[in-house]
Amino acid sequence: MDTKSTEAQTRWYAVKVLFESVHSGDPLPDKSDVADTDYNLKLFEERxxxxxxxxxxxxxxxxxxxxxxxxxxxxxxxxxxxxVQFVRILHTFELNDDELTDGTEIYARFIHTSKENTAMDIIKHYYPEAEHIE
Incomplete structure (x- = not known):
């Protein structure tokens, strides 16, 4: 297969993946600043x-x-x-641009919701970490 023609046919994709941080063992006895609530939380990372x-x-x-x-x-x-363990692929998005330049959109998704939901409702539900960012 001609690698130049194959390269010309390739496209850029943004792939959203999910990781989970799994902890094992108990905190060291001298680390008393670990709150029980913090220690019992799970951490997931979206990339x-x-x-x-x-x-x-x-x-x-x-x-x-x-x-x-x-x-x-x-x-x-x-x-x-x-x-830190890979969990699964969440979404794949084909980029519209073949060349990556400043301002290139690398990911997008549509969120379908009822007419009653406001933009703030969406932020609170899907992006709670951004709720207080202005």
Whole structure:
């Protein structure tokens, strides 16, 4: 297969992936500043990665490989082992531009909702961390 013609057929995709941080063990005894509520919370991370592929299926395959390769394990400041694990692909978005430049849109999604919902309702539901950003 001619690599130049294959390269010309590839497109950029933004792939949203989900990771979970799984902790094991108890905090060190001298780390008394760990609140029980904080210790019992789960942490998930949403990432958007760029891949170049021939189609959405290949983009997802590549994104899964990249995501699994980026799994990590470390010891946090409380002496607890943390394993950052790939969970799944959430969404794949084909970019409209072949060339990545300043201002290129790399991800978009539509949110369908009832007519009664305001923009603030959407922010509170889907983006609670941005609720207080102005």
């Amino acid at each position: 958007i990665i760029l891949v170049k592929a021939l189609n959405e299926g290949q983009a997802n395959e590549k994104a899964e490989v990249y995501s699994k390769n980026s799994e990590d394990e470390y010891m946090n400041t409380y002496g607890v082992s943390i394993m």
